[in-house]
Amino acid sequence: MRRLPVFFVLDCSESMVGENLRKMEQGLQSIVTALRGDPHALETVYLSVIAFAGVARTIVPLIELMDFYPPRLPLGGGTSLGAALDTLMHEIDRQVVRTTADAKGDWKPIVFLMTDGHPTDDPQAAIDRWRQTHARAAQLVAVGMGSQTDFSALARLTDQVLLFEDSRPGDFKRLIDWVSASVVARSQRLGEPNELSLTKSFDERVLSLVKDAPTTHADDNCVVLVGRCQKHRRPYLIKYEREERALSTVEFNLPLSSYQLAGCYPLDESYFDWSDPRTSSLKVNTAELMGAPGCPHCGNATAFAVCGCGKLLCLNGPGEAICPWCEKTVAFAPGASDAGGFDVGRSQG
Numbered sequence: 001m002r003r004l005p006v007f008f009v010l011d012c013s014e015s016m017v018g019e020n021l022r023k024m025e026q027g028l029q030s031i032v033t034a035l036r037g038d039p040h041a042l043e044t045v046y047l048s049v050i051a052f053a054g055v056a057r058t059i060v061p062l063i064e065l066m067d068f069y070p071p072r073l074p075l076g077g078g079t080s081l082g083a084a085l086d087t088l089m090h091e092i093d094r095q096v097v098r099t100t101a102d103a104k105g106d107w108k109p110i111v112f113l114m115t116d117g118h119p120t121d122d123p124q125a126a127i128d129r130w131r132q133t134h135a136r137a138a139q140l141v142a143v144g145m146g147s148q149t150d151f152s153a154l155a156r157l158t159d160q161v162l163l164f165e166d167s168r169p170g171d172f173k174r175l176i177d178w179v180s181a182s183v184v185a186r187s188q189r190l191g192e193p194n195e196l197s198l199t200k201s202f203d204e205r206v207l208s209l210v211k212d213a214p215t216t217h218a219d220d221n222c223v224v225l226v227g228r229c230q231k232h233r234r235p236y237l238i239k240y241e242r243e244e245r246a247l248s249t250v251e252f253n254l255p256l257s258s259y260q261l262a263g264c265y266p267l268d269e270s271y272f273d274w275s276d277p278r279t280s281s282l283k284v285n286t287a288e289l290m291g292a293p294g295c296p297h298c299g300n301a302t303a304f305a306v307c308g309c310g311k312l313l314c315l316n317g318p319g320e321a322i323c324p325w326c327e328k329t330v331a332f333a334p335g336a337s338d339a340g341g342f343d344v345g346r347s348q349g
């Protein structure tokens with residue numbers, strides 16, 4: 001039987017922390033439910049999930065619809081688009097049966113690439129290879145999750161680039177419904193000479209076709225910092241989002257930008273497996289960061305204490321603490337942390 005392979009290549013970098021990642025997991029569940037409800041899809045569709053952050057890995061190898069369970073998505077530092085494409089090409093080469101002179105192979109695979117970040121590796125070699133060896137044998141739709149997406153790399157990869165903006169309640173569900181409907185439509189029209197354009201049937205208030213690709217600047221829109229709980233030693237992630245505002249009076253108008261606390265989320269150790277080790281060398285001045293959260297693991301008053309080793313730990317007040325990163329005993333004096341800011345290691349999503 002000829003299969004219709006569908007690959008989801010999902011950005012699981014830090015900018016996806018919290019709600020977004022959960023929504024994506026639930027979205028996969030909804031897609032599977034919708035596809036199982038259609039007899040054509042049920043018969044032909046096979047699914048695979050590739051996740052990428054600082055590294056890329058196949059988390060669900062191509063599998064029949066009935067046997068597919070939506071995976072728990074990982075989270076890591078970095079957005080290795082090049083590595084994600086290499087993994088995708090490897091999976092297609094390994095899993096998809098090509099048509100030969102003697103036998104019909106699988107149907108042309110559909111790939112949904114969803115990313116909201118900026119590549120932290122150089123994806124050009126992988127993009128060139130995709131264009132040369134795989135682009136004609138697969139249908140790749142790139143969905144930029146939000147207007148901060150770097151569309152320049154996506155536009156070099158495929159002509160089918162969409163912008164998704166999650167601006168109203170229910171928009172994410174509309175995106176997921178569109179993905180399901182596209183796959184169902186393809187499965188119903190297999191073998192027809194004219195390939196169905198996936199980027200025609202969407203709700204234009206939710207998805208729009210990106211024609212010229214604006215280049216946005218590196219990940220200045222959010223700052224993420226990784227710390228460890230002093231008591232439980234488990235990691236957490238603090239996320240700040242850029243906020244532009246103007247301080248204006250009758251006399252002057254001063255544009256200001258700062259980073260506002262967006263949340264603090266517990267992590268598990270797999271975060272480090274999915275992160276690109278090179279990304280820990282960036283620095284950010286804490287004077288630009290507004291708000292300090294409590295520890296999500298133990299409830300300590302601040303998750304924002306900095307050890308001499310440069311790493312963050314949680315703290316309940318002045319006194320001695322053992323750094324869960326370097327194991328040294330550090331003394332924290334009262335009020336030491338608000339004297340004009342200090343530099344801490346910054347990660348990138």
Ligand SMILES: [Zn+2]
Binds near residue numbers: 230296298299314
């Ligand atoms: Zn703690």
Ligand SMILES: [Zn+2]
Binds near residue numbers: 310326328
């Ligand atoms: Zn330390």
